[in-house]
Amino acid sequence: MSFKEGDYEGFFKFGGKYKNQIIVSNKKTKSYISRAFSPPDDENLILRSISKKKKKIIQFKKDNCFKNFFTEVLKIIKEKRFDFYYERMKHDVILRNNLNKKLSK
Secondary structure (H helix, E strand, O other): OOOOOOOOOOOOOOOOOOOOEEEEEOOOEEEEEEOOOOOOOOOOEEEEEEEOOOEEEEEEOOOOHHHHHHHHHHHHHHOOOOOOOHHHHHHHHHHHHHHHHHHOO
16 A cells, blocks of 8 residues: 555564454544454444544444455456465565564564
8 A cells, every 4th residue: 555644553462362453543533443454244344433522423334345356256267367365475475574584583
């Protein structure tokens, strides 16, 4: 991913209690979404954004992300586009290598 400006940090925990959420914050606002990495297919996801002046809630309609993923994979295989995920995998390898380098220091 590319961003115009800003610092982005991640907290990764191994061996601790798993928190299935994404939190993004800056000096003015804190936003978070729970159940981000394995969302239930029968519940809306809720993004909460909190600042000193207001609270905002955004609902994402329920969706079956696992079904969507496997439908996409089967379609790609049927169309013989076997290199479809290549760029994503390449990006993942770079990200993991950089993360491993930082963790091993």
